[in-house]
Amino acid sequence: MSSSPTKSPKDAAHEHALLLNSIAEGANEYPKPEHVNFTYGTAGFRTLATKLPPVLFRVGLLAVLRSKRLEGATIGVMVTASHNPEPDNGVKLVDPSGEMLDPTWEAHATALSNCPTTESLISTFTTLATHLRVDLHQPANIVYARDTRPSGPDLIKALERGFSVFGESVKLNDLGITTTPILHYVVKATNDRTGEYGTPNIKGYNEKMSKAFKTLIGNRGPLAPLYVDCANGVGANALSDFTATLGEILPVHPLNTATTTQGALNHQCGADFVKTKQALPPSIQQSGVLAKPNTRACSFDGDADRIVFYYQHETKGTFRLLDGDKIAVMVAMFLGDLVVKAKLDEEHKLQVGVVQTAYANGSSTKYLTSRNIPVTCVPTGVKHLHHAAQRYDIGVYFEANGHGTVLFADHAIKALKSASPQSPDSANAIKNLLAFSELINQAVGDALSDMLLVEAVLAHRGWGASEWDAGYEDLPNRLVKVEVPDRNIFVAVDAERKLQYPLGLQDKIEDAMKKYDMGRSFVRPSGTEDCVRVYAEAKTTTEAENLAIAVTDLVKMASGQI
Numbered sequence: 266m267s268s269s270p271t272k273s274p275k276d277a278a279h280e281h282a283l284l285l286n287s288i289a290e291g292a293n294e295y296p297k298p299e300h301v302n303f304t305y306g307t308a309g310f311r312t313l314a315t316k317l318p319p320v321l322f323r324v325g326l327l328a329v330l331r332s333k334r335l336e337g338a339t340i341g342v343m344v345t346a347s348h349n350p351e352p353d354n355g356v357k358l359v360d361p362s363g364e365m366l367d368p369t370w371e372a373h374a375t376a377l378s379n380c381p382t383t384e385s386l387i388s389t390f391t392t393l394a395t396h397l398r399v400d401l402h403q404p405a406n407i408v409y410a411r412d413t414r415p416s417g418p419d420l421i422k423a424l425e426r427g428f429s430v431f432g433e434s435v436k437l438n439d440l441g442i443t444t445t446p447i448l449h450y451v452v453k454a455t456n457d458r459t460g461e462y463g464t465p466n467i468k469g470y471n472e473k474m475s476k477a478f479k480t481l482i483g484n485r486g487p488l489a490p491l492y493v494d495c496a497n498g499v500g501a502n503a504l505s506d507f508t509a510t511l512g513e514i515l516p517v518h519p520l521n522t523a524t525t526t527q528g529a530l531n532h533q534c535g536a537d538f539v540k541t542k543q544a545l546p547p548s549i550q551q552s553g554v555l556a557k558p559n560t561r562a563c564s565f566d567g568d569a570d571r572i573v574f575y576y577q578h579e580t581k582g583t584f585r586l587l588d589g590d591k592i593a594v595m596v597a598m599f600l601g602d603l604v605v606k607a608k609l610d611e612e613h614k615l616q617v618g619v620v621q622t623a624y625a626n627g628s629s630t631k632y633l634t635s636r637n638i639p640v641t642c643v644p645t646g647v648k649h650l651h652h653a654a655q656r657y658d659i660g661v662y663f664e665a666n667g668h669g670t671v672l673f674a675d676h677a678i679k680a681l682k683s684a685s686p687q688s689p690d691s692a693n694a695i696k697n698l699l700a701f702s703e704l705i706n707q708a709v710g711d712a713l714s715d716m717l718l719v720e721a722v723l724a725h726r727g728w729g730a731s732e733w734d735a736g737y738e739d740l741p742n743r744l745v746k747v748e749v750p751d752r753n754i755f756v757a758v759d760a761e762r763k764l765q766y767p768l769g770l771q772d773k774i775e776d777a778m779k780k781y782d783m784g785r786s787f788v789r790p791s792g793t794e795d796c797v798r799v800y801a802e803a804k805t806t807t808e809a810e811n812l813a814i815a816v817t818d819l820v821k822m823a824s825g826q827i
């Protein structure tokens with residue numbers, strides 16, 4: 266820690282002592298519960314809300330440290346537990362670029378939150394500030410928000426208590442109740458010195474997207490009505506704000522918007538329900554809104570950073586899911602076509618690539634690679650996909666569960682802006698590519714923005730849900746959650762497609778796979794729950810089920826359960 270040149274060492278020491286005192290006072294109000302171990306995992310801290318106030322206080326301290334370390338760059342804090350049930354809550358930090366927190370700081374978050382006493386918290390805080398070379402005299406800037414959970418206000422209070430120990434050196438921007446992706450947008454826009462990304466508030470977000478969407482739809486609207494399941498969460502608020510800005514071109518019918526009904530959040534609805542059950546939310550089934558052929562609906566998750574679409578088969582009436590893989594494939598193919606039409610000169614040629622995880626349906630990967638679209642496979646978790654997508658000129662990334670976005674590299678935007686089109690067709694393609702780069706959230710996967718992306722592509726293709734679905738047929742698959750005494754004995758490698766430990770288990774899984782036509786299976790420890798996940802895919806539903814059972818048994822055997 267260096268001291269400000271204007272202060273004498275004595276004053277600086279006094280100030281430091283006051284700060285530590287102030288931290289101690291706050292920490293005493295938020296003692297850590299015994300026998301709980303907190304971990305900053307793939308999606309930040311997430312557990313029963315009643316356990317979280319001390320964590321929020323400490324996250325407040327860490328957010329300020331991070332901002333001061335980055336000379337006052339704005340850091341985001343989001344209080345949400347996404348698709349988890351209502352009694353849970355969570356918190357995650359957003360870095361100045363609008364991306365997830367730098368992974369090296371995840372360990373600092375975990376360390377601070379697990380300090381058992383006020384004394385150990387003070388000592389860990391001091392060590393961190395010294396080792397990370399944080400100048401505590403720097404200013405700090407924080408933007409924060411929460412979803413609609415009833416536990417939110419108390420947690421925000423604990424977070425603000427953490428900020429308050431630093432006194433006036435911290436500037437706060439409370440966005441109130443909003444979605445995770447809007448918070449990421451505001452962080453990115455606040456830190457963007459060029460001022461080009463957008464106005465750093467919710468209104469700026471709505472205006473930016475609405476303008477880009479209108480450009481893309483042109484005179485193609487009004488589009489066919491779209492039913493949106495808001496998971497009884499914050500997406501409902503964001504959607505109604507947005508549609509008020511957008512006007513008539515997309516007739517949106519919001520469903521499951523009961524944000525104040527106790528227990529309704531994510532209950533029998535939302536993207537996670539639809540994807541894991543591979544079925545309509547009962548409320549939508551009963552409403553009969555999808556009975557009209559080719560009617561599209563989509564579901565957000567509880568903090569509106571995931572989306573899946575679906576419709577009912579025209580003749581069979583069966584449920585048809587259009588998940589993250591289907592979105593990635595349609596969007597990558599479409600953007601690829603636009604790039605060809607743009608006819609950029611040789612040195613500015615742009616490549617569209619796709620990033621997936623091992624959970625991507627085998628058919629989607631095959632579809633893309635057979636059409637010369639490069640595909641990268643990375644471990645689960647948005648940060649891995651995001652970083653891999655940054656390596657393409659235009660990087661489309663989606664997890665099968667509907668988490669994803671499309672990143673346009675700076676040089677790609679420059680190439681598009683400086684191109685001199687040879688024909689009206691290529692001028693149009695360039696204009697549309699630029700409008701897509703404005704419409705798509707460049708910080709993180711965003712249900713609202715992805716919804717508009719899908720609608721814009723469908724409108725340009727002149728497709729309904731069934732034409733979109735026709736591209737490829739998903740291979741039947743099963744995802745099984747296996748509870749084991751210690752998930753840490755399972756170590757996955759090769760983008761989580763293979764197990765390194767327990768030794769010998771991978772060979773057995775591969776032997777099982779060989780018994781099924783197009784069989785593919787992998788095992789990985791969950792990053793968010795105390796369990797191991799088994800994925801199996803094969804040519805028929807029965808084969809996928811049998812493979813899942815066989816591999817689940819192998820996992821249980823390896824962990825001594827059978």
Ligand code: 16G
Pocket residue numbers: 307308645646647648664666668790791792793794798
């Ligand atoms: C987190 C991840 C999500 C991933 C999921 C997997 C972020 C923001 N979220 O929710 O991308 O699909 O974890 O959970 O990174 P699992 O490890 O329990 O299967």
Ligand code: MG
Pocket residue numbers: 347348566567568569570571
């Ligand atoms: Mg979410």
